[in-house]
Amino acid sequence: MRTAFLPAIREGFANLRRAPGRTLLRWLAKGIVGFVAISLALVLIYKWVPVPITATMLLDEKVWEEGGLTKDWESLDNIDRNLVTAVIAAEDGKFCSHNGFDTEAIAKAAARNLQGGRIRGGSTITQQTAKNVFLWQGGGYFRKGMEAWFAFLIEQAWGKRRIMEVYLNVAETGIATYGAEAGSQRYFGHSAARMTRSEAARMAAALPLPKKRPVVNPGGFTRRYGNMIAARMGVVRRDGLDSCVYD
Incomplete structure (x- = not known):
């Protein structure tokens, strides 16, 4: 019984350690995509519109x-x-x-x-x-x-x-x-x-x-x-x- 629970406990702790990293990467990816989208939009707008x-x-x-x-x-x-x-x-x-x-x-x-x-x-x-x-x-x-x-x-x-x-x-x-x-x-x-x-x-x-x-x-x-x-x-x-x- 005790042996069966140990792998699950280890996996749970590993997931906890990995979760913040994955969240940070997701936010970073969203930030990059958002920045690229906004910068492209501004460049296209200012191609014709006065700044x-x-x-x-x-x-x-x-x-x-x-x-x-x-x-x-x-x-x-x-x-x-x-x-x-x-x-x-x-x-x-x-x-x-x-x-x-x-x-x-x-x-x-x-x-x-x-x-x-x-x-x-x-x-x-x-x-x-x-x-x-x-x-x-x-x-x-x-x-x-x-x-x-x-x-x-x-x-x-x-x-x-x-x-x-x-x-x-x-x-x-x-x-x-x-x-x-x-x-x-x-x-x-x-x-x-x-x-x-x-x-x-x-x-x-x-x-x-x-x-x-x-x-x-x-x-x-x-x-x-x-x-x-x-x-x-x-x-x-x-x-x-x-x-x-x-x-």
């Missing part, structure tokens, strides 16, 4: 200090090609030739990261768009992994023209100011549909740090960087490095 708000905007302290944000969504048809050329010259010269990731830039960033300090990712315009629309600033390797997932999705679903259109509409262009149109109105007093090469280069030069780099009457590094971008714009246009946005 109304982002985490970056909501978490921007300056937006709350200023009493709100300024942003105006505009079709890429209403944004001067000079600005498209400028951001490619400044941010991502391989925008039209890569699949969302610049492997050479990523390798260089990884080498720098091994030396310590702030994590760098060698981000492309596609990756920056994915971060700005779906995620948040900072976050280290976990956020970079999420960024890679969304970058892959928007490259497949949106295409280069839509990626550029969204990027230029959600990028921070000044204090509590987002998007090319709002930035152009703030700094130059006119629509982004008619930006000069100099104006576009100065805005592109300030994009990485729009709260700190002046667009109007820049000096020092920002002025030199803007001049460098203006020179590169000729190469971008000559070599068709922005052609994928307009073909």
Whole structure:
């Protein structure tokens, strides 16, 4: 009698030990499926619908200090090609030739990261768009992994023209100011549909740090960087490095 019960008791304890593990795996699987479904739905929606708000905007302290944000969504048809050329010259010269990731830039960033300090990712315009629309600033390797997932999705679903259109509409262009149109109105007093090469280069030069780099009457590094971008714009246009946005 006693011998017959021992296997059953052992099996019962084994089931108790395994049950939490199976439950955790089920919840993990459901979480992954749910995340994939939601991310796919958002990517498909934003393929056609303007992005109304982002985490970056909501978490921007300056937006709350200023009493709100300024942003105006505009079709890429209403944004001067000079600005498209400028951001490619400044941010991502391989925008039209890569699949969302610049492997050479990523390798260089990884080498720098091994030396310590702030994590760098060698981000492309596609990756920056994915971060700005779906995620948040900072976050280290976990956020970079999420960024890679969304970058892959928007490259497949949106295409280069839509990626550029969204990027230029959600990028921070000044204090509590987002998007090319709002930035152009703030700094130059006119629509982004008619930006000069100099104006576009100065805005592109300030994009990485729009709260700190002046667009109007820049000096020092920002002025030199803007001049460098203006020179590169000729190469971008000559070599068709922005052609994928307009073909």
